[in-house]
Amino acid sequence: MSYQFSVERELTDYRNFKAIPASGALGAYIEDINLNDLSDDAFVELKEAFLEFKVLFFRDQPMTEEQHVAFARRWGMPQGPGAVPQVEGYPQIKDQQFDELSSIGSDVNYHSDDTFRDYPSKLSILRALATPPGAGNTIWCDMEKAYDALSQPLKDMIDGLDCVHDLDKTFGKVILEGAGAKGWEDMMKRNPPATHPVAPVHAETGRKCIYPSKLTGKYITQLSDEESQWLLDFLMQHSYRPEFEVRMGWEKDTIAMWDNRCLQHRGINDFSPAFRHMQRVAIIDELRPDRHPETQKPLAFDPTLDYVPVADLYSPENKPEMTYGKRTTDEVTDDKVVVKDNGEDDNTPVDQKFWDKINSTREGVTFTSGAAASVKKIPGMFRGMALKSIFKEAKAQGKTQIDVAVLQAVNEQRQAG
Numbered sequence: 001m002s003y004q005f006s007v008e009r010e011l012t013d014y015r016n017f018k019a020i021p022a023s024g025a026l027g028a029y030i031e032d033i034n035l036n037d038l039s040d041d042a043f044v045e046l047k048e049a050f051l052e053f054k055v056l057f058f059r060d061q062p063m064t065e066e067q068h069v070a071f072a073r074r075w076g077m078p079q080g081p082g083a084v085p086q087v088e089g090y091p092q093i094k095d096q097q098f099d100e101l102s103s104i105g106s107d108v109n110y111h112s113d114d115t116f117r118d119y120p121s122k123l124s125i126l127r128a129l130a131t132p133p134g135a136g137n138t139i140w141c142d143m144e145k146a147y148d149a150l151s152q153p154l155k156d157m158i159d160g161l162d163c164v165h166d167l168d169k170t171f172g173k174v175i176l177e178g179a180g181a182k183g184w185e186d187m188m189k190r191n192p193p194a195t196h197p198v199a200p201v202h203a204e205t206g207r208k209c210i211y212p213s214k215l216t217g218k219y220i221t222q223l224s225d226e227e228s229q230w231l232l233d234f235l236m237q238h239s240y241r242p243e244f245e246v247r248m249g250w251e252k253d254t255i256a257m258w259d260n261r262c263l264q265h266r267g268i269n270d271f272s273p274a275f276r277h278m279q280r281v282a283i284i285d286e287l288r289p290d291r292h293p294e295t296q297k298p299l300a301f302d303p304t305l306d307y308v309p310v311a312d313l314y315s316p317e318n319k320p321e322m323t324y325g326k327r328t329t330d331e332v333t334d335d336k337v338v339v340k341d342n343g344e345d346d347n348t349p350v351d352q353k354f355w356d357k358i359n360s361t362r363e364g365v366t367f368t369s370g371a372a373a374s375v376k377k378i379p380g381m382f383r384g385m386a387l388k389s390i391f392k393e394a395k396a397q398g399k400t401q402i403d404v405a406v407l408q409a410v411n412e413q414r415q416a417g
């Protein structure tokens with residue numbers, strides 16, 4: 001039998017698992033399945049369910065990193081090291097840890113993953129390792145439904161438009177403040193903006209969606225600044241509403257996988273100071289977002305590769321000037337972004353509460369007030385990762401009190417690296 005969801009919606013009955021709709025718009029909980037032991041037949045069906053529901057949720061799927069990568073690899077080519085740190089030994093797994101000293105940052109605005117690259121992520125497979133009870137949910141918004149709900153004249157207009165996707169829209173200010181002009185320039189060299197149609201066509205389903213996002217949709221190339229701002233504001237306001245959305249609460253060993261070609265998502269930062277630990281594999285889209293994807297020659301990858309570097313996800317005319325090397329959680333995201341000594345000396349006054357807080361992060365290690373003042377200036381979303389580098393450097397210098405010299409040493413390594 002089919003799950004009868006509404007008069008307009010009759011859902012597929014799957015042979016290998018159950019698909020329980022998670023909202024009226026999109027999403028399904030997939031039950032009676034073991035992702036570590038998936039037959040080819042079940043995998044084929046899972047692909048069908050993925051296209052039907054756009055975001056799939058799986059509870060109680062404990063996985064090792066190895067198994068996460070193996071499952072992801074069945075869907076395509078993983079993206080290599082990028083702006084998010086990776087799991088040691090697994091350059092294709094992005095490690096996202098947030099605690100009282102760092103914050104979710106990038107994910108609080110609606111977005112699709114990596115639209116600031118020419119070849120964004122086709123799909124993301126996110127695994128929860130530690131979750132704050134009840135908090136830190138994620139919302140996904142069906143941007144095809146949002147497109148469908150537009151009137152025909154507006155559809156006709158946006159069909160011909162293109163939007164620049166730029167990290168600067170959300171991160172420009174924090175990076176400029178935290179890392180100065182040089183840090184900002186480096187970020188832009190690593191992550192040049194990409195231009196995509198406002199309403200690209202999904203290569204597998206043929207459906208159109210609203211593609212610009214609140215996080216990276218900067219301006220529409222064919223319009224004046226005022227028109228562009230007005231249209232983007234309207235499209236966002238029109239799209240992000242509960243009728244087009246599904247919200248899911250994470251538990252340890254929950255996995256969500258979603259289609260970045262037609263959805264946007266955002267994390268909800270209501271859990272600080274609790275600890276939240278997630279790991280994500282991003283599968284590369286071999287096609288750029290396009291009005292006519294059927295006419296495009298897909299990127300071809302050497303199938304023996306474990307992942308493809310981010311620098312290869314740009315067209316030749318839009319290559320980044322700098323590439324990402326291998327990074328681990330002990331290293332840091334964007335060089336130069338993280339540690340600024342800001343010319344503090346070790347006696348610079350600092351907010352006592354903050355000082356106490358970072359003094360308690362690692363047993364037996366304290367900060368001078370000046371070092372604490374500098375750490376406080378690191379944007380929240382980079383702070384947790386920056387601290388890892390700082391602790392590492394202190395250890396290398398044999399110091400149990402972190403002073404400005406430790407920060408300067410970390411900074412110098414950044415500049416050199």
Ligand SMILES: [Fe+2]
Binds near residue numbers: 107111112265
């Ligand atoms: Fe994301």
